[in-house]
Amino acid sequence: MAVQTAESTSNPSNAATSANPSGSAVDLGPAAALSCRECGHKVPLGPVFACEECFGPLEIAYDFSGYDTEELRKRIEAGPANIWRYAPLLPVPADVATKPNINPGWTKLVKADNLARELGVTGGLYVKDDSGNPTHSFKDRVVAQAIEAARAFGFTTLSCSSTGNLAGAVGAAAARAGFRSCVFIPHDLEQGKVVMAAVYGGELVGIEGNYDDVNRFCSELIGDPAGEGWGFVNVNLRPYYAEGSKTLAYEICEQLGWRLPDQIVVPIASGSQLTKIDKGLKELIELGLVEDKPYKIFGAQAEGCSPVSTAYKAGHDVVRPQKPNTIAKSLAIGNPADGPYVLDIARRTGGAVEDVTDEQVVDAIKLLARTEGIFAETAGGVTVGVTKKLIENGVLDPSLTTVVLNTGDGLKTLDAVAGTGLTATIRPNLDSFREAGLA
Numbered sequence: 001m002a003v004q005t006a007e008s009t010s011n012p013s014n015a016a017t018s019a020n021p022s023g024s025a026v027d028l029g030p031a032a033a034l035s036c037r038e039c040g041h042k043v044p045l046g047p048v049f050a051c052e053e054c055f056g057p058l059e060i061a062y063d064f065s066g067y068d069t070e071e072l073r074k075r076i077e078a079g080p081a082n083i084w085r086y087a088p089l090l091p092v093p094a095d096v097a098t099k100p101n102i103n104p105g106w107t108k109l110v111k112a113d114n115l116a117r118e119l120g121v122t123g124g125l126y127v128k129d130d131s132g133n134p135t136h137s138f139k140d141r142v143v144a145q146a147i148e149a150a151r152a153f154g155f156t157t158l159s160c161s162s163t164g165n166l167a168g169a170v171g172a173a174a175a176r177a178g179f180r181s182c183v184f185i186p187h188d189l190e191q192g193k194v195v196m197a198a199v200y201g202g203e204l205v206g207i208e209g210n211y212d213d214v215n216r217f218c219s220e221l222i223g224d225p226a227g228e229g230w231g232f233v234n235v236n237l238r239p240y241y242a243e244g245s246k247t248l249a250y251e252i253c254e255q256l257g258w259r260l261p262d263q264i265v266v267p268i269a270s271g272s273q274l275t276k277i278d279k280g281l282k283e284l285i286e287l288g289l290v291e292d293k294p295y296k297i298f299g300a301q302a303e304g305c306s307p308v309s310t311a312y313k314a315g316h317d318v319v320r321p322q323k324p325n326t327i328a329k330s331l332a333i334g335n336p337a338d339g340p341y342v343l344d345i346a347r348r349t350g351g352a353v354e355d356v357t358d359e360q361v362v363d364a365i366k367l368l369a370r371t372e373g374i375f376a377e378t379a380g381g382v383t384v385g386v387t388k389k390l391i392e393n394g395v396l397d398p399s400l401t402t403v404v405l406n407t408g409d410g411l412k413t414l415d416a417v418a419g420t421g422l423t424a425t426i427r428p429n430l431d432s433f434r435e436a437g438l439a
């Protein structure tokens with residue numbers, strides 16, 4: 001186990017670093033250090049997120065040596081039915097399971113045979129339904145990670161910039177773990193997201209602007225004395241936060257009987273989730289927990305916020321920021337931090353990045369609901385819609401095992417399907433029932 005001294009700095013002008021209030025040594029299990037994704041420079045574990053050499057993003061480097069494959073498999077299978085069954089592969093203290101945490105994960109992997117028939121998929125189609133998490137989106141996974149890092153670093157206030165779901169996940173996790181929370185969202189989000197974020201009793205601040213404005217504001221707050229001692233889950237705790245998405249990859253493979261899917265379709269907001277799903281799959285191969293074979297990762301965006309898909313189709317390596325305008329608000333990040341890495345992964349694995357219109361998003365929400373009884377939020381409509389389009393265009397191979405992510409719950413984005421409603425209104429008698437043609 002690596003024991004490192006957390007880095008601390010008193011230089012508030014450097015937005016890449018922030019103070020570690022405890023200043024004490026931290027032990028985050030197999031997490032050995034932070035490593036720059038661009039230049040490989042290593043720094044001790046701490047609440048830092050950008051490389052001091054090249055400003056590249058920092059991510060967790062592990063020491064998995066010493067794991068015996070079969071022992072590890074047994075340990076995971078005997079673990080709890082939540083993300084902590086994978087604690088040996090995450091940056092968390094050894095006693096994480098005993099702390100108050102919302103314990104997300106181990107959501108259903110639904111074999112979607114009806115949807116498969118409708119889309120012509122013969123190789124097996126699955127929906128990983130992350131609406132089953134405590135605050136009904138995949139964000140509980142990343143927040144559950146970040147809050148343990150926040151605890152280890154001695155933060156007492158949790159914060160974030162959010163497109164909606166993250167604010168709710170932070171509010172709930174903070175409430176349960178006894179942190180203060182103060183989170184920031186664009187002022188014009190769906191009511192379901194606003195209420196979900198406010199109900200846990202933390203502070204919720206609407207910013208007059210879009211997500212990219214909210215994010216810029218938070219970066220400023222981190223460098224200011226006003227934000228001192230705050231753990232921003234997706235900024236100064238981002239390296240820890242991001243690792244939570246690996247658990248989606250772990251669960252999908254374990255639920256398939258320790259098998260890799262051939263194809264996986266993932267929605268893109270900042271792109272973090274997609275890059276960490278790839279990291280998780282690579283780790284399982286490296287650890288010998290699954291067979292080493294190729295897999296393809298596909299990215300999904302809404303046309304009204306498709307900077308990554310646009311760059312992919314143009315053959316570019318850089319992503320040009322875009323002003324979002326789509327009903328898929330949880331994915332509406334016009335300047336996605338992990339965009340270039342998503343492009344890399346889609347190209348390296350033989351996948352693709354595609355986008356669909358808002359109308360196709362609504363159709364896909366209804367398609368998934370009608371065929372599988374799963375009510376997805378707009379982000380789920382994006383992934384299902386993109387899956388359909390990629391099959392129609394001959395990009396996604398219908399003869400291969402395919403997993404589609406549903407990352408959020410339709411109850412939070414009711415407006416998207418506001419056109420759906422009563423079949424008929426009748427008087428409470430049989431004549432009226434017959435008149436309405438329902439008999």
Ligand SMILES: *Cc1c(COP(=O)(O)O)cnc(C)c1O
Nearest residue numbers: 165269270271272273379407408
């Ligand atoms: C945040 C979010 C995503 C993806 O987020 P990334 O920033 O790409 O990791 C996907 N679906 C939903 C519903 C989300 O809230």
Ligand SMILES: [Zn+2]
Nearest residue numbers: 036039051054
């Ligand atoms: Zn670097």
